[in-house]
Amino acid sequence: MEVLGVDDFAFRKGRHYGTVLTEMATHRPLHLYDGRDGEGLAAWLRDQPEVTVICRDRSSGYGEGARAGAPQAEQVADRYHLWANLGQAVEKTVNAHRSRLAEPPPARAGSHGTPAAEPEVVQPPKELKIVSRLREQHAAAHELWGQGISKAAIGRKPGLHQATVRKLVGTRSADDVVAKSLQRAHIVDPYVGHLHRRWNEGIPNAAHICQEIQELGYSGSELAVQRHLRRYRTGRGHVPDPGPKPPSVREVTSWIMTRPEHLRGEDADKPHRPRERDPELNRLTLHVRKFAAMMTGRHGDRLEDWIADVERGSLAPLAGFARNLRHDFDAVRNGLSLPHSSDAVEGNINRLKMLNRQTFGRAGLNLPRKRVLLTR
Known part of the structure; x- marks a missing residue:
């Protein structure tokens, strides 16, 4: 043996x-x-x-x-373990750049066909549907009450509960009813469009999004934003997709770790888009391909140069993987050189x-x- x-x-x-x-x-x-x-x-x-x-x-x-x-x-x-460890480093690197995976929004043309440089004009949020409905119900209930109709009869006509009728009749102004109801209504509702867009762009940080919508007029707390986003984190809801869905971290990692000639159909063109938008993802892809060439061509003599090249870059997870190879350098070089x-x-x-x-x-x-x- x-x-x-x-x-x-x-x-x-x-x-x-x-x-x-x-x-x-x-x-x-x-x-x-x-x-x-x-x-x-x-x-x-x-x-x-x-x-x-x-x-x-x-x-x-x-x-x-x-x-x-x-x-x-x-x-x-x-070599299997080497490739698996490299894949883990690639996934961490892609995850650090996940906000750049989404397709850029189409540029708005100015008066002369050039992209407009003015900041986005934020329209004030429209009145919530629940507010409009409460105002209509309050006016109808007071009109019927003024005609001498009983509360039970008032509730039967629009199908309202007796407790709701008592609340409507017992308040002089519709604003009082609205104020109490808004305490239970989701204060984030006027800004859900912004939340959904930022989530789809790969920004799930509630604190960061809260700061953005506060500049748009949001007066609530960060906790309300966290509660709204929690349904998407736990899978209890789905964010409306306003456009092309950005590729997931695992999809981009798979594209980078797969031989280009093995990508078929639509997948053959997909890896180019993240690489064109993010120079660091492009460098990551080139490093992975050089390592794959070493591994398949048995070029273990190139290992030192590959490690030095990666360590000079700014891709922290990949640089950590490269530094770790030095701790077992002889065995790794043999793995990339010998047929065993x-x-x-x-x-x-x-x-x-x-x-x-x-x-x-x-x-x-x-x-x-x-x-x-x-x-x-």
């Missing part, structure tokens, strides 16, 4: 893990042990001097165990997951070890 694969599996996700060691040439599992620390790996490797290559994920524990137990072996970081990978280990991981589900996660280590190691 020359090439060894190492990876962890979960007995209970987030709580209890184990490690499986696989002979990569035959795809045969060799050993299972409890935990995913480097000490168990080092102890097993000391009795296996013939191991010359160790394929693993980027866990620091496995790296230290491999160095302690088999210093003669080359360590190879698995951990594909065979993943098959055994899936098998262990199936066995764990069959026993409802209660079998411990002994039963899976026998079923995996003794089965040929």
Whole structure:
């Protein structure tokens, strides 16, 4: 056995893990042990001097165990895990630029065909429907009451509840009824158009939107804005779509992480629009494509230049990913240069997951070890 694969599996996700060691040439599992620390790996490797290559994920524990137990072996970081970690950094970067994903609103032409530079004129909010309705009901109720009609008869005609009729008849002015009702009416209603537009533009921050509508005449609190937006955060309502829906963070991440020739139909043109509007998203795409070329072309010798180039940029999540590669530089470079990978280990991981589900996660280590190691 020359090439060894190492990876962890979960007995209970987030709580209890184990490690499986696989002979990569035959795809045969060799050993299972409890935990995913480097000490168990080092102890097993000391009795296996013939191991010359160790394929693993980027866990620091496995790296230290491999160095302690088999210093003669080359360590190879698995390309799947490298690509997955890069995808996480890309998604964080796109999320930081989500406000720029929406299509820009069409420019309003001035008198000579040029975009108008004047600020947007905000029309005063129209009277709420509930206010108009209360005024009409108050006038009708007082007219019938003045004719000597009983409150019960007044309520039967428009279908009003007796409590509503008493409230209408008992107040001299319609403004008194309106004032009490407006306390329960949503004070944000006149500004929902602005809220919906900003939400669709990727601005879900209630404090920021509250400041904007206060400049438009809003006199309420930030709490009312939070309550209005909460229905959209929890999925209890949908924001009206005034125009083309901006792509989601995951959609843009998928476009960036996919080979351009694999994008079909409408998706082939979609990645260009965010890149044209945001130079940083364009730089992010170029960095990802350079990394993909390194990984598929086995150009690990370009890794140092790629890391330095990313660190000089302003894409913080991607720069963090690049700096983290330095901590395991030799293994990452080998992963981008050598043909070895951990594909065979993943098959055994899936098998262990199936066995764990069959026993409802209660079998411990002994039963899976026998079923995996003794089965040929």
